[in-house]
Amino acid sequence: MSYQSERLIAQARAARTAAGVSQRALAERSGLTQSHISQIETGRMEPGLSSFIDMTRALDLELVLVPKKLVPGVAGLVRSQAAEAVPRPAYSLDDGDDDA
């Protein structure tokens, strides 16, 4: 297995679970199969570039190429901005707000 893609794949998986999307749901949205996604996420299979793009785009993520020296800066920007993008779930959809 190529170990340099592990970070990206782990990031994609984290984004998927953070979004509350199941592998099957992602499969439908991305055009890949659930088994395919499982194997990619568990590192049993190395995805093609386009498969990975399909997978991440379905999670509203983009794969961008950035000069190595700028990576820390970009990472910082993403971290700070990402915080305000999804502030907090505030309510769950099936909240137990049973009283009137």
Add this chain to the structure above:
Amino acid sequence: MSYQSERLIAQARAARTAAGVSQRALAERSGLTQSHISQIETGRMEPGLSSFIDMTRALDLELVLVPKKLVPGVAGLVRSQAAEAVPRPAYSLDDGDDDA
């Protein structure tokens, strides 16, 4: 051919030529073969994720996953910072300054 990887691949090629690196030189550095690189760049072959990573890392580029909404901001940051990394060629090696 998957058309969504074309932009990334075109970017990689532009970075390679901008760095003055030949396909053969990149092949040596990245571990891929020159024919492989040529086929990727010309769109005749879709690279694996790890192949593409190998290729771009040899060009001092990193593949980063960024939320779609932040892409413009990241792109702007990269553009502005990249400008000062390679200030300007100032002279071309074979300048055609033929008149006096």
Add this chain to the structure above:
DNA sequence: AGGTATGATACGGTTTAATGTATCAGACAT
């Protein structure tokens, strides 16, 4: 207990990436 959703895994089959080597045409020198 029964229903449902999850992720991991297996198997068979097709497609395609990837390697290695070798060649070719074009540019650009000497």
Add this chain to the structure above:
DNA sequence: ATGTCTGATACATTAAACCGTATCATACCT
């Protein structure tokens, strides 16, 4: 004209992605 560097391309072979489907264990919920 010869040599050299470039990128594109051909070919055969091996390895692996990818699909489809189906199953399994787990967990959670009624």
